[in-house]
Amino acid sequence: MSSDSQLTNADAQTTQEARMGGGTDNRFNSKLREAFGSSPFVLTKFDSFMNWVRSSSMFMLQFGIACCSIEMMHTYAVKHDLDRFGAGVPRASPRQADVIIVPGTIVSKFGPRMKRVYDQMPEPKFVVSMGSCTISGGPFQQGYNVVKGAEEIIPVDIHVPGCPPRPEALVYGVAKLQERIGEGETAPVTVKPYELEEFGDLERDELVTKLADDIDEDTLVMRYNWNDSP
């Protein structure tokens, strides 16, 4: 049969050879392949593998607050191009993102909203706090309305200082975060004390008593205690 003759033909190719033509394509002759030798398998721990995956394909939440977000946009844009580091897929929805860069001053009115956005992100999730405001309130720390750092509300992995940090600094911060994720070290996602409380659960001081008639007990609230803030 003609098919038999083809099978026994000296030119018979494996499927791989048929796909690649004669010899291995140049593109496959990477350093990695050399290291692997003849075996196309790598043995590693699943956790290490996942850490490597997470650190190399980070989906960033498109999240702009203030001045820092302008520099963040520059970081995403031409010249700095965060994408080169495997960390540049901006997602508009928190449900599709695993890294949130907090770029700007957080004020009392925005605090609960940011908390909600953070809560909507799937785990594992990571936080980069960008700029002095998200570290401590920055130049506005003495203001009556300014939360003294993102860490009052959500757990932060990496702080990038500056007012605002240059795009290079943010790239460095993100690279450091990738390094840490790759090593499997990140801040634990803590539920308390960051959670919004129900109004009825608050300690009944003067303020809470005053508001008690106006606010439903089941209402989620955030309490800012400026005195105890760092």
Add this chain to the structure above:
Amino acid sequence: MSLERPRDRSQTVGVTDDGLDYDALADLLGDTVVSRETHRNAEAFVVRPDEVQDALFALRDEAGFDHCSNVTAQEYEDRFESIYHLKKYEDPTQEVSVVVPTSRENPVSQSAEPVYRTADWHEREAYDLVGIEYDDHPDLRRILLPETWQGHPMGLDYNQDKPQVVTLESHANPIADDHKEDGSDTMFLNIGPHHPATHGVLHVETVLSGEQVAHVDPDIGYLHRCEEQMAQNGKYRHEIMPYPDRWDYVSAGILNEWAYARTAEDLAGLDVPEYAQVIRTMSAEFCRIAAHMLALGTFALDVYGEFTATFMYTFRDREVVEDILEDLTGQRLMFNYMRLGGVAWDLPEPREDFFEKIRDFLDGLPEKLDEYHDLITSNEIFQLRCVDTGVLDAETAKQYGATGPVARASGVDYDLRRDDPYGYYDELDWDVITAEEGDNYARVLCRMQEVEQSARIIEQCVDLLEDWPEDDREIQSNVPRTLRPDEDAEIYRAVEGAKGELGIYIRSDGTDKPARFKIRSPCFSNLQTLPEMAEGEYIPDLIASLASLDIVLGEVDR
């Protein structure tokens, strides 16, 4: 300046050849005036709190003060005070203030909202931060701070250490009742405060009827960083200047710094050397280009979702401008370059390289702008989305106190660089860009043409700076180490920021820190026009209108 003024001054009360005759205005107001004050910028009439509307109507309709540029509220030991800063769109150098004192026990005064629509938000802010209540105000509730906030932080006896509670509530449909009866149902939609199209942390409470926008209520205050308090805690000489950079933070820093510099210099009677004025003018126009580039990129992003091409193009050009400004000021974005009485330092050495860099940028600009026109304005889809959407007519724009490209695209020929000259603008040859259509397209086109004009200004400044004799390069005048303006001196001064009239009111109490520092931000007034533009339009037109307003929340909320 080469531009002749094409307007004839209408014969209104009080207008004379060399300014305003305040006595004639006082006669016009008659008995409503209790007394008169002199501020550094203009005369002020003190008006009874129950006759505010009479006085303002008279000033608007008979004396032609059609621009309520700012409302300042403040608290004294013995009274509360609202100051309405009135100007004319025709000639902003003609200004007058109306001062309304009320008692501390019962701080109620009549609302100016029926006279000037823009007073709506301004008075809400005054209520929120200072605690003055306005009678007949249509919607007197907090604007910047959360509803549950206790106390009025700009008041004298506010305790900043008290804990505060902020609620996280989903919003009910605000006009559900209006629509259910006639059988139609509406949908309430929250846009923001975290949304890529809101240009920051703006919350737009939108009610949709089908696909059309039935009602819009911009909810601001998510970036209220206490800028006024920060400025009041800083000393005039050095401690305030870093903050203006953070109002309109889209690289418009030097324009904002200039607003403070101009106000403080006029208050303290400081001169600025001519050389420094040229540098200021040049650097300010670079900031304007950077700001308009971002406006353009984000507008394209909002209108047809171009996170790739146009956005990247505009950011490429912004990087060039940022580089030049970094060479000049030593900082990216937050320049902190101006000083009272001049600028921080001279142009970078070697000057030739710096000038060459600028000229390279200017030479390449026309080509780049053609590219933008290819990409954006001549794009048919873009035109379909923008032409005749979000229309704002001139009268409405004036009622809301809109300024900058937003007003100019609606045919309001108002530019403080020409009409109230400062810096070196009146020595240079450039044009004010206006358009008649008042739609989204006109606003974008206006910004693109303003970039060309800015480039013209920069070119002339570079020519001047290149030939400036070396011995004559004075960058700062002699400024006292500690500035203590006269006690109770009050001033309101404005410059043309990237978004419009950026004004500052300062009251001095004789110390080295201002007693009241009030910022009039153009975005705050411009954003107020959003319901006028968007109601009745489709949702994407709402997004486009919002984008074409080019707001920066740092400046809206301050």
